Amino acid sequence: MGAREGAFVTACNPMARRKPAGWNEAAQRRLAEAARRYPLLPARSLPLRRLHAAWAEEQWLVAAPSRLLVGLARRFRQQAILAVRQNGQTRLMWINY
Template identity: 45%
Template sequence: MSLPHLRILHPDPLPIGPRLARGWRISVYEAAGAEARLGRRSAPVDALLAAARVRQGAFIGAWNPMSRAMPRGWNDRALARLRRVARMPVLEGTGHAARPPWAEEHLLMLGDPRRIAMLARRFRQHAILRVRLRAPSRLLVLR
């Protein structure tokens, strides 16, 4: 399994199966009309970062912790809690792929990815997609 631009931040990560790895590879993350893809630079995301006067941020979700499907109401409440505890600029967003069809609501948090990673762990997420000004996006695997 080859994932470009992958960094594992957990000393003993959970197994990443081929379906999850492929899902990360083919997903598109979008906020405010700007799209990001794993391992690619995005001029529209650069523009969002520059407008917010930050150098980096990350796409983060709260839906389906540890990739276990949860009811829509549960997911919406979890994302609302994440918004409340963010303490940094947040843009509404989504993560989605066409085949297999997949979509989740996400947030693009603008600020220090270490804080974002801490929140992702708290909300039991596998990974975040870090974006940096004038750099390709990078997947940070947390568990």
């Protein structure tokens, strides 16, 4: 994507409250529109444990500075983003409200 950093961001299920599929799809379209200035790729999170087997969300990998993406995630009422850097460093960034 040609960027030094970015993050996986979603608009699905704000504040970890399940929403219907149609609601999540519309929210993802709004997120893509809000991030249109930056390169983005579709992604999907998958659960790591059987306990959360039904919890998977569509994501966007957005190539932008993490400080901007924290603000975008806050706008869509998310609790965290997974920030990534070109050197392979990753970190879970919690959103403060």
